[in-house]
Amino acid sequence: MRCALTIAGSDSVGGAGIEADIKAMSSLDVHCCAAITAVTAQNTTAVESIYPLPLDMIQDQIETVLKDVDIKAVKTGMLYSAEIAELVADLLEDHDMPLIIDPVLVAGVGDNLAKSDLVKAIKKKLIPICELITPNRHEAEALSGIRINNEKDAIYACEIIGKESSSVLLKGGHMNGSTVVDYLYLSSGVTKLEYPRLETAGHGGGCTLSSFITANMAKSVDIVNSIYSAREMIQQAIAEQYVIGSGSKLVNPVVRSSGDKEKYAILDELDAASEHLIDMIPEELVPGGGMNIGYAKRNAAGPEDIAAIEGRLTFHNGLLRKNGKSKFGTADQLSYVILAAMKHNPKIRCNMNLQYSEDLVDLLEEVGLSVEYMDRKKNKKLLTGELVNATLTKLGYVPDVLVDKDKSTNEKLVRLFAEDPDSMLDKLEQFL
Numbered sequence: 255m256r257c258a259l260t261i262a263g264s265d266s267v268g269g270a271g272i273e274a275d276i277k278a279m280s281s282l283d284v285h286c287c288a289a290i291t292a293v294t295a296q297n298t299t300a301v302e303s304i305y306p307l308p309l310d311m312i313q314d315q316i317e318t319v320l321k322d323v324d325i326k327a328v329k330t331g332m333l334y335s336a337e338i339a340e341l342v343a344d345l346l347e348d349h350d351m352p353l354i355i356d357p358v359l360v361a362g363v364g365d366n367l368a369k370s371d372l373v374k375a376i377k378k379k380l381i382p383i384c385e386l387i388t389p390n391r392h393e394a395e396a397l398s399g400i401r402i403n404n405e406k407d408a409i410y411a412c413e414i415i416g417k418e419s420s421s422v423l424l425k426g427g428h429m430n431g432s433t434v435v436d437y438l439y440l441s442s443g444v445t446k447l448e449y450p451r452l453e454t455a456g457h458g459g460g461c462t463l464s465s466f467i468t469a470n471m472a473k474s475v476d477i478v479n480s481i482y483s484a485r486e487m488i489q490q491a492i493a494e495q496y497v498i499g500s501g502s503k504l505v506n507p508v509v510r511s512s513g514d515k516e517k518y519a520i521l522d523e524l525d526a527a528s529e530h531l532i533d534m535i536p537e538e539l540v541p542g543g544g545m546n547i548g549y550a551k552r553n554a555a556g557p558e559d560i561a562a563i564e565g566r567l568t569f570h571n572g573l574l575r576k577n578g579k580s581k582f583g584t585a586d587q588l589s590y591v592i593l594a595a596m597k598h599n600p601k602i603r604c605n606m607n608l609q610y611s612e613d614l615v616d617l618l619e620e621v622g623l624s625v626e627y628m629d630r631k632k633n634k635k636l637l638t639g640e641l642v643n644a645t646l647t648k649l650g651y652v653p654d655v656l657v658d659k660d661k662s663t664n665e666k667l668v669r670l671f672a673e674d675p676d677s678m679l680d681k682l683e684q685f686l
């Protein structure tokens with residue numbers, strides 16, 4: 255199990271802070287260790303009181319976890335005071351896992367969550383050792399010392415905050431406009447990320463987003479992809495925010511509910527496998543219309559339960575390129591091929607196609623894969639899925655390879671079957 259550490263405050267109403275961090279990271283299958291900096295008494299309308307923990311207790315929590323657990327990424331949330339921020343920086347500076355800072359200053363309900371000296375300490379001690387800092391407009395103004403009223407200001411603020419070589423994600427939720435524009439400042443420059451404006455993010459939005467990013471980075475996803483995927487998830491978390499009291503709504507960090515877990519695992523596996531395909535598959539094996547790989551949920555009932563790469567993989571300037579990400583319901587024909595295979599062997603849930611050639615078929619047979627042929631001549635009226643089904647019924651098993659030479663459409667494909675994308679890659683490695 256991948257582990258990350260959050261160093262943050264506890265929120266008694268359970269919408270932000272440590273409580274949100276644990277939910278957000280757990281929903282991405284990352285174990286969240288938690289060092290508490292301060293305990294807050296709050297509900298959805300107000301922060302009633304704050305009790306910062308003694309420095310030695312904060313130090314003990316962090317050291318005790320770090321000396322035992324292989325922490326892959328750390329995030330900080332509410333640090334409350336300069337002393338706590340400095341202590342955290344001292345404890346982390348010799349570790350090389352990525353550090354993500356959510357510079358929490360004010361609660362969603364408007365109450366202060368920081369002493370006045372915190373900003374200076376974050377700038378001086380934490381930003382220089384962090385990988386990414388995720389301020390909102392108000393926090394970016396405090397950290398940069400400038401007012402942010404437009405795009406030019408936003409970019410300038412990012413440059414000031416990130417000048418110590420850290421990356422900055424300036425969140426646009428508190429800025430005006432019909433869409434939300436976030437500014438992502440990396441050493442390579444500033445990228446604008448634009449999203450539809452939903453209702454205002456409620457309590458816990460900042461904590462949840464930075465926890466999604468941290469969990470992704472704990473899984474060794476690079477910083478840009480960690481941010482992009484977290485940003486998409488926070489849209490959903492905001493869309494699913496809920497009411498538990500008379501004040502702010504709570505952002506829902508558990509957008510990947512357990513019912514969806516299998517779906518997300520499938521998408522992740524398919525995305526990972528397709529990255530390998532890019533390195534493995536030579537141009538002559540990619541069909542003219544593109545190549546695809548599909549993977550079905552257990553008990554898949556239709557194409558909506560089967561994921562494939564949207565837009566397929568095609569060759570451009572000598573390089574195989576993915577035209578989209580993995581997605582459910584995006585490849586009907588491939589899906590019906592998989593559904594047909596699953597009827598005969600429910601374990602076979604993955605299929606991909608390659609360009610047919612006699613040489614390829616010889617090679618497949620040489621390495622000992624079972625190769626069978628689809629008989630299109632006698633079954634002209636059948637759709638591909640029905641034809642696969644008829645062929646497999648006749649064969650009585652699902653072979654590794656089904657050769658499909660459809661003269662009428664000029665499409666000549668070799669369809670490979672496997673239990674999952676990993677075993678598909680193993681099969682490919684046998685002959686590539």
Ligand code: PLP
Pocket residue numbers: 262263264265270271272294296331332358360361362363367456457458459460461462
């Ligand atoms: N951390 C704690 C302990 C909090 O109570 C809050 C807000 O009340 C936050 C962090 C920041 O919350 P948000 O994610 O809404 O910015």
